[in-house]
Amino acid sequence: MVSLGSDIYHTWLDVDLHKLSLQGKSSKETAKFISEESRKKQVGLRDIPSKWPVAELAANSMYRISQTLLLNCEGSVNQTGEKLFEALNSHDI
Known part of the structure; x- marks a missing residue:
């Protein structure tokens, strides 16, 4: 459902x-923008992730991914979007 929105x-x-x-x-x-938007979507997360609504699970995942990207950006001052995308795709992050 969430990936359908991003793909189409x-x-x-x-x-x-x-x-x-x-x-x-x-x-x-x-x-940073995506991280902040993701954090806003994580409203009432329950203790057991398997019981989270799909939208909140997706928001939590995107928050964690964007936080990882931000940590990577801090380590590399002049990193371009292409290099960041390559690192993400090769799991070097």
């Missing part, structure tokens, strides 16, 4: 990824 409509939990990409922000700024 270029949105992730009501965030327009296409518009976000056109804003000309750095990779770090984009990751």
Whole structure:
């Protein structure tokens, strides 16, 4: 359900990824924005992740991914979006 939105409509939990990409922000700024939006979506997480609603599970996952990206960005001052994407795809993060 969540991946369908990102694949077809270029949105992730009501965030327009296409518009976000056109804003000309750095990779770090984009990751920070996504992290903050993800945190807002994590409202009433229960103790057992298997009982979380799909949207909250996706928000939690994206929050953790974006936090990892932010940690990686801090370690590399001039990292481009392409290099960050390559690192993410090769699991070097």
